[in-house]
Amino acid sequence: MPRVGVFVCHCGTNIAGTVDVPAVTEWAKTLPGVVATSDNKYSCSEPGQASIRKVIEENRLNRVVVAACSPRMHEATFRRAMVQAGLNPYFLEIANIREHCSWVHGNDKAMATEKAKDIIRMAVAKVTNNEALFPKTIGITKRALVIGGGITGIQAALDIANAGHEVVLVEREPSIGGHMAQLDKTFPTLDCSACILSPKMVDIGQHPKIKLMNYSQVQKVSGFVGNFEVEILQKAKRVDYSKCTGCGTCWQKCPQKVDSEFDVGTGKRTVIHIPFPQAIPAKPVIDWAQCRYCKFLDWKAAGEQGKKPPECRVCEKVCPVQAIDFNQQDQVVTEKFGAIVVATGYKTFDPAVYEEYGGGRLPDVITSLQLERQMNAAGPTGGEIKRPSDGEHPRTIVLVSCVGSRDAQKGRPYCSKICCMYNAKHAIMLKEHDPGVQVYVFYIDVRTGGKDFEEFYLRAIDEAGAVYLRGRVSKIYQDGKKLVVLGEDSLMGQPVEIAADLVVLAAGMEPNIGAAEIAQTLHISYDTYGFMVEAHPKLRPVETNTDGILVAGACVGPRDIPESVAQGSAAAAKAVGILSQDSLTVDPMIAQVDPAKCIGCLLCVAVCPFKAPYSETTRDKRTIAVINEALCKGCGICVAHCRPKAINLHGFTNQQLLAEVQALW
Amino acid sequence: MKSTSTYAYYPGCTLKTTAREFDVSTKALCGALGIRLLELKHWGCCGASSAHGTDHLLALALPAREIASASQMGWPLVAVCAMCFSRLKHSEAALHDESMRNKLSGIVGKPLPASYEVLHLLQVIDNMRDRMPVTRPLSGLKAACYYGCVLVRPKDVSRMDDVENPQIMDRVIRAAGAETVDWNFKTECCGAGMALPHTDIMLKLSLRILNQAKQAGADCVVTACPLCFANLDGYQKQMKKTFGSDPEMPVFYFTELIGLAAGISSERLLINKHTTDAMSLLKNKGLAGEPVHA
Numbered sequence: 001m002p003r004v005g006v007f008v009c010h011c012g013t014n015i016a017g018t019v020d021v022p023a024v025t026e027w028a029k030t031l032p033g034v035v036a037t038s039d040n041k042y043s044c045s046e047p048g049q050a051s052i053r054k055v056i057e058e059n060r061l062n063r064v065v066v067a068a069c070s071p072r073m074h075e076a077t078f079r080r081a082m083v084q085a086g087l088n089p090y091f092l093e094i095a096n097i098r099e100h101c102s103w104v105h106g107n108d109k110a111m112a113t114e115k116a117k118d119i120i121r122m123a124v125a126k127v128t129n130n131e132a133l134f135p136k137t138i139g140i141t142k143r144a145l146v147i148g149g150g151i152t153g154i155q156a157a158l159d160i161a162n163a164g165h166e167v168v169l170v171e172r173e174p175s176i177g178g179h180m181a182q183l184d185k186t187f188p189t190l191d192c193s194a195c196i197l198s199p200k201m202v203d204i205g206q207h208p209k210i211k212l213m214n215y216s217q218v219q220k221v222s223g224f225v226g227n228f229e230v231e232i233l234q235k236a237k238r239v240d241y242s243k244c245t246g247c248g249t250c251w252q253k254c255p256q257k258v259d260s261e262f263d264v265g266t267g268k269r270t271v272i273h274i275p276f277p278q279a280i281p282a283k284p285v286i287d288w289a290q291c292r293y294c295k296f297l298d299w300k301a302a303g304e305q306g307k308k309p310p311e312c313r314v315c316e317k318v319c320p321v322q323a324i325d326f327n328q329q330d331q332v333v334t335e336k337f338g339a340i341v342v343a344t345g346y347k348t349f350d351p352a353v354y355e356e357y358g359g360g361r362l363p364d365v366i367t368s369l370q371l372e373r374q375m376n377a378a379g380p381t382g383g384e385i386k387r388p389s390d391g392e393h394p395r396t397i398v399l400v401s402c403v404g405s406r407d408a409q410k411g412r413p414y415c416s417k418i419c420c421m422y423n424a425k426h427a428i429m430l431k432e433h434d435p436g437v438q439v440y441v442f443y444i445d446v447r448t449g450g451k452d453f454e455e456f457y458l459r460a461i462d463e464a465g466a467v468y469l470r471g472r473v474s475k476i477y478q479d480g481k482k483l484v485v486l487g488e489d490s491l492m493g494q495p496v497e498i499a500a501d502l503v504v505l506a507a508g509m510e511p512n513i514g515a516a517e518i519a520q521t522l523h524i525s526y527d528t529y530g531f532m533v534e535a536h537p538k539l540r541p542v543e544t545n546t547d548g549i550l551v552a553g554a555c556v557g558p559r560d561i562p563e564s565v566a567q568g569s570a571a572a573a574k575a576v577g578i579l580s581q582d583s584l585t586v587d588p589m590i591a592q593v594d595p596a597k598c599i600g601c602l603l604c605v606a607v608c609p610f611k612a613p614y615s616e617t618t619r620d621k622r623t624i625a626v627i628n629e630a631l632c633k634g635c636g637i638c639v640a641h642c643r644p645k646a647i648n649l650h651g652f653t654n655q656q657l658l659a660e661v662q663a664l665w
Numbered sequence: 666m667k668s669t670s671t672y673a674y675y676p677g678c679t680l681k682t683t684a685r686e687f688d689v690s691t692k693a694l695c696g697a698l699g700i701r702l703l704e705l706k707h708w709g710c711c712g713a714s715s716a717h718g719t720d721h722l723l724a725l726a727l728p729a730r731e732i733a734s735a736s737q738m739g740w741p742l743v744a745v746c747a748m749c750f751s752r753l754k755h756s757e758a759a760l761h762d763e764s765m766r767n768k769l770s771g772i773v774g775k776p777l778p779a780s781y782e783v784l785h786l787l788q789v790i791d792n793m794r795d796r797m798p799v800t801r802p803l804s805g806l807k808a809a810c811y812y813g814c815v816l817v818r819p820k821d822v823s824r825m826d827d828v829e830n831p832q833i834m835d836r837v838i839r840a841a842g843a844e845t846v847d848w849n850f851k852t853e854c855c856g857a858g859m860a861l862p863h864t865d866i867m868l869k870l871s872l873r874i875l876n877q878a879k880q881a882g883a884d885c886v887v888t889a890c891p892l893c894f895a896n897l898d899g900y901q902k903q904m905k906k907t908f909g910s911d912p913e914m915p916v917f918y919f920t921e922l923i924g925l926a927a928g929i930s931s932e933r934l935l936i937n938k939h940t941t942d943a944m945s946l947l948k949n950k951g952l953a954g955e956p957v958h959a
Contacts, residue, residue: 354829355827355829355830356829358849359829359830361847475849475853476849477849477850477877478849478880479877479880480880
């Protein structure tokens with residue numbers, strides 16, 4: 001016999017201010033099966049839970065309804081109280097009379113009280129039909145995959161490896177390092193970026209627990225928390241890393257020069273290359289599509305039409321250890337992991353859509369990342385600031401904030417967060433490089449929320465003499481050798497016109513190329529712009545709605561270096577939290593197929609967003625669907641689609657839900 | 666090949682007065698292109714400046730009156746003056762809202778359609794630019810297409826082209842055989858109505874446009890706006906007097922240049938009536954007078 005107890009919570013005045021709690025508590029005694037009721041100021045508090053436990057024991061209750069806030073808030077709390085009182089925790093129902101009632105019906109107390117009664121009546125009807133459920137356990141693979149070798153991924157990989165677990169770090173480019181490797185100095189301390197990054201990169205290369213897969217991409221992901229199976233595409237490097245010593249002869253001799261991605265188009269690199277001197281691994285790859293020998297082979301394959309390209313193969317001739325392998329092909333490897341950290345980072349907004357700023361056609365209008373490469377002593381100009389058009393040293397330099405940030409017209413309404421600070425940095429550094437320059441900064445607001453950030457910004461004004469003008473730049477155009485920058489000083493209420501030698505656009509951050517595809521491969525959500533969506537923006541910032549898949553750094557939203565590092569470490573802690581367990585507990589409120597009723601239509605396989613159902617052949621050669629218990633989230637979509645009603649959702653069975661609905665009439 | 670298409674035509678006040686060459690060249694060009702223009706009967710003010718600076722409802726009602734009579738005729742409405750076009754487009758957009766449509770309909774005393782299309786002549790020509798009968802290609806002419814501030818703005822109302830670097834006029838001028846230059850001042854302010862209260866501001870802004878066109882390598886500027894034309898063409902001597910530099914830059918309406926390409930004589934298009942000499946340039950390029958047939 002069900003013996004139901006109903007516990008009505010005041011939630012201070014949150015509920016009691018609108019719903020007549022004593023009257024509801026008294027009324028609940030009349031419901032079928034209810035043997036005890038009580039009310040409580042704060043049911044979730046320790047004394048509140050203790051009183052619930054006491055009533056359960058005194059009245060030998062075997063079903064409990066707590067009429068309080070949303071189950072998302074405290075269902076777990078009250079389930080623990082049930083266990084402490086010796087009951088199966090799935091004999092609990094939460095009647096949400098706060099979010100669903102008192103908070104939204106504050107102006108009609110009588111009706112709110114009636115609605116609270118209805119909600120409780122339904123919960124009692126359902127709990128009477130509840131069954132005991134028991135969680136299951138699954139084993140886990142104690143290895144982690146980190147996608148993306150920027151500073152976030154590097155930090156995550158090192159932290160997981162230092163906790164004693166194996167890590168595979170997958171990086172799309174020939175070297176790890178990400179954007180931080182491209183920077184000259186970092187705000188607000190003006191540390192040399194490479195100096196603080198390189199040691200960490202070396203650690204990755206040498207760590208016995210870390211396997212680095214450069215020039216590789218994640219292609220397919222299946223499985224579930226603790227048991228992921230991942231296909232990784234290793235692009236052909238055409239260099240045998242087991243032989244290569246990284247001596248550098250090949251890239252010094254390669255005759256084919258192309259634009260360097262690392263220098264953002266401001267410099268050149270060879271076809272066989274490492275992207276920058278401190279690259280890890282310090283071994284080259286051949287950019288095959290641009291290689292002379294590749295073009296020669298294409299010409300041969302096309303029947304030797306047209307002019308014969310040079311066969312080249314210089315790298316092969318000069319390599320002292322015969323490491324060049326032109327026949328190397330792309331390879332797909334499959335690896336198993338218990339947890340995945342996504343740290344795919346960002347790319348800078350392409351300002352070519354700003355036609356008012358020349359649409360990318362004015363040579364002396366550059367982006368901040370291009371300026372960063374010019375400032376870098378290892379960059380294409382050896383650390384000298386030069387105008388791209390004529391190589392002259394600029395005297396008047398204008399920095400433009402919020403290009404591709406805070407601009408709804410360009411589809412980027414969000415703040416990119418880092419630009420205010422790197423503009424201040426550039427103002428200081430430009431003055432350091434050449435004390436004769438005058439820097440102007442156009443801004444909407446200067447946002448300096450961070451430790452020592454405001455002081456750093458003031459340094460740009462006080463020490464570097466940068467002139468800050470509040471207003472958006474309306475137009476940039478070429479007038480002879482000068483660039484004319486038109487804008488407004490909105491504090492003075494006057495138009496401003498500056499004849500500049502160089503204009504630097506602070507291009508905002510957007511998700512990296514292919515971020516949306518990676519999210520789709522992993523079945524995690526991403527927003528309108530392609531940033532990954534965290535499980536909760538405040539309380540679960542590095543988790544996703546898919547267990548075991550963690551996100552960190554600028555792939556989630558604009559982040560600076562300290563934040564990215566912190567998130568890398570946070571994701572590592574979450575990954576280690578999974579990997580350090582021997583088995584994982586799975587929520588029993590999941591779908592189950594009745595094999596006798598299943599007709600094998602497999603509609604459930606098609607509709608499931610978590611890929612939980614799969615087909616199986618029974619001993620009598622029938623095709624039926626089976627639910628993977630570790631993948632099922634208990635959403636119920638398959639239940640609604642199942643025509644022969646073969647699928648039932650534990651905790652939300654058809655019988656339970658119908659009882660709930662019938663209780664209303 | 667001639668295409669036959671019919672449009673209701675709204676000239677607007679300037680085309681009958683200071684911008685007569687725009688009206689004349691529009692009619693001549695459309696005749697040559699096989700576009701039938703039926704001028705609206707008893708057309709009135711589009712509300713430019715005076716109305717939309719005074720009263721929002723009046724600013725919508727005046728053009729709505731023209732839309733009502735055009736839709737009664739059963740043809741799409743074509744305008745050439747950039748400001749008239751803009752005012753008509755604002756009213757067109759207002760028609761989507763049912764309560765506003767009913768209100769406007771009550772004011773003008775005629776039924777108004779829920780959706781109606783107002784076109785600029787550039788859009789009509791752009792659609793047929795591959796079939797345009799070019800008998801005298803404008804070879805050797807380098808034109809800076811100047812759209813002015815209002816033709817393509819606001820973007821959601823005009824729905825014509827990019828607001829910073831529009832291309833539609835460049836396309837049709839190129840289809841007429843001329844070269845167009847890539848420049849940065851296509852939609853900058855010419856000073857517009859400031860010509861009267863603050864002539865110095867207008868002179869500065871217009872001179873900058875002409876200088877930029879010159880720097881981009883253009884030998885003429887093409888417009889679609891009578892006010893832009895008046896400022897750019899009519900004040901070059903005064904620019905010289907004020908700033909010491911005479912731009913000497915011929916200015917055309919797009920209808921004049923395409924008219925030349927379609928074989929209409931420069932005199933019939935009234936190009937000889939411009940304030941700034943445009944005939945010398947045409948003579949240099951062999952485009953003046955009647956086309957010479959081989």
